[in-house]
Amino acid sequence: MATNNVVWIVIAVVAALIVIAALVWVGRNRQMSRRTAQADEIREEVRQENVKVQRREALADETAAKARAAQAEAEAKAAEAARLEENAAKHRDVASTRREELDEKWSEADSLDPRVEHKT
Numbered sequence: 001m002a003t004n005n006v007v008w009i010v011i012a013v014v015a016a017l018i019v020i021a022a023l024v025w026v027g028r029n030r031q032m033s034r035r036t037a038q039a040d041e042i043r044e045e046v047r048q049e050n051v052k053v054q055r056r057e058a059l060a061d062e063t064a065a066k067a068r069a070a071q072a073e074a075e076a077k078a079a080e081a082a083r084l085e086e087n088a089a090k091h092r093d094v095a096s097t098r099r100e101e102l103d104e105k106w107s108e109a110d111s112l113d114p115r116v117e118h119k120t
Helices: 001-111
Strands: none
Touching: none
């Protein structure tokens, strides 16, 4: 009977080990399923956010292009303003020179005209 008891004990231990192994296996499978579902959920969130980020990047690129165009336009306007200012300065110089010439001629006419009082 002692051998029979040992056999039953061994069978019980093996059965207990099989049950424990099965429980561990089921627990791991559940944990892996939860982790897989969690990973899938995170990936879906990332996909959705990625679309938003791509839109934001496209908006940033478009805005940067508009900024470059505005900068180029501003530089062109600044160059035009500088050119116009240079032309205005030339016109001022010519007008000033001509004004001096006219003032000299007026003075000459005054000096010749007997009707103009001359200060001595």
